[in-house]
Amino acid sequence: MVSPGRRGLTPEEWADARRIESSYDTVSVDELERAAERLVQDCGRAGYVTHGDPDVAGYLNDYATNNPVDGATGRDFAFGTDRSAPDGSTPPVGSLFQAQACARTRNYQVLSETSAGRRLDGYRLYDDHVVQYLRSEYGIPTTVTARSRNRAWAELSASMAGAAEGRVRVFAPEVHARTLLAQTELPALIRNPKVGLDNIAFVTEFPRQPHLPESLNRFLAHDAVRAQVTMDDYGARSPSPRALAARLDSISLPPRLHAERDRETAILRNATSYADLRPRTVRPTGTAVSTNHAGAAKGAGPVVGAAARPASAPPESGRAAKRKRLLSLAKGSSTVAKGTAKLAKIIDESETDDSKDEDGPDV
Known part of the structure; x- marks a missing residue:
């Protein structure tokens, strides 16, 4: 629904959001495997190694906890989830990419563009190939990677919601109960005394x-x-x-x-x-009537309001209507009038044939 005063994305911002999403999705297998190796190396450099194996869970959890988002940016913080489109004729775009496009034009602060957010996002842990690579190469169960990833992003999201001040922007057509937005970010923003309910503004229209x-x-x-x-x-x-x-x-x-x-x-x-x-269908006021072969009404009484309506003239026959149109076209031209009169005479002579077909079915 279009809401007065809501400033949605401009056509240029929609186009930029699509470019950002396309660029993010256009990634080779080699690039994904390098992202997984960066995570393993960062675990090693930070000392998160157990029996020679990278402790991904411990590293991600502590990294998010020890690197909260800085609130002193002077920018409106933007949050988002799900996908949407400007209309039904174009495919939807991820809300986070919409937020990134608006970050360029409206100076919003997006979590994935903070220093901690960029590092987590760079590991590409929401890409299944990375998760499977860590399992096959380093024996890290997929469930461990998924839980650690989700916990780290939740920690960062909560720190960003807690650091926000003033107006915040939400990119989401609807809020799903199981999303980070519903479970972590919006409750934290409402509790934040520097934001509160009145300062939460949705950019995306409500469907x-x-x-x-x-x-x-x-x-x-x-x-x-x-x-x-x-x-x-x-x-x-x-x-x-x-x-x-x-x-x-x-x-x-x-x-x-x-x-x-x-x-x-x-x-x-x-x-x-x-x-x-x-909405219920409203039936016309009055008693329904039917007529017998003689045209007399059968029923409890007349339809209310029927007497107030003037009787309508019987419809013109097809032949009469044709003749009327032809004669009206002939006005102002004697040559046309002669030809039209001749056509009208032909129509008159074919009256019997026309009357046979007048009430027949349309083919």
Whole structure:
């Protein structure tokens, strides 16, 4: 949904985000294996070696803990997750690449571009080839690499959310419950006294939810609501409208949104399923009637309002309509008029044939 005052990406920023993503994804197998070897060498240089094997888990955990993000940058911090597109005609782009594009044009601070973030990102630990390489070459279980990677990024993300001041930007169409954004970053930003709920601004538009009324879509699009509920709460497969009402009642909102929340939760509590929220088809007022062969109405009474409508003229026959059009075209030209009159006479002579086909089916 388009929200007034929300500044989305410009066409140039979208194009730059696609270039950044394409460049990041265009990487050779050799480059990925060199990234894995850099991690192993960094473990060795930092002394994280156990029985001759690199202690990836210990190194990543301690590195993230000992290298928190510096908040004294004077820039708006940007967070993000998921993918989105400017419209349905183009493929989506990763939100983190959108944030990086806006970092260039709007001077945002992105986690992957901090010194600690660049190092972690340089290991390419979210690429499956790197994870499998560490397993095959150094015997590091894939589960150990995945857990260590996730823990390190969570630690850095929490430090960045804690270091933020003032306005922060969020690049995410929707927030999924199991993401780092939902579990770590947004809760930390809300708790941060230098940020708080009022300073969280979503850059990405909220996607319309077809199973919800328009008024509820507008309410869910508020930044203060988006920062606290997830698509697991309001999605088409979420538990129920009443469960969503309970969730909305449980979150803290600024006073300006209280009355709107009360209206929407009242609607939700009166519905047992999302199907109950769909607009009902309104039937015309009055009693339905049918006619017998003689044209007399059968039923309990006339349709309300029928007497107020003037009787419509019977439709012109196809022959009469053709003749009328031809004669109107002939006005102002005697030559055309003669030819048209001749055509009209031919139409008159074929009346019998035309009347046979007048009520037949269209072919």
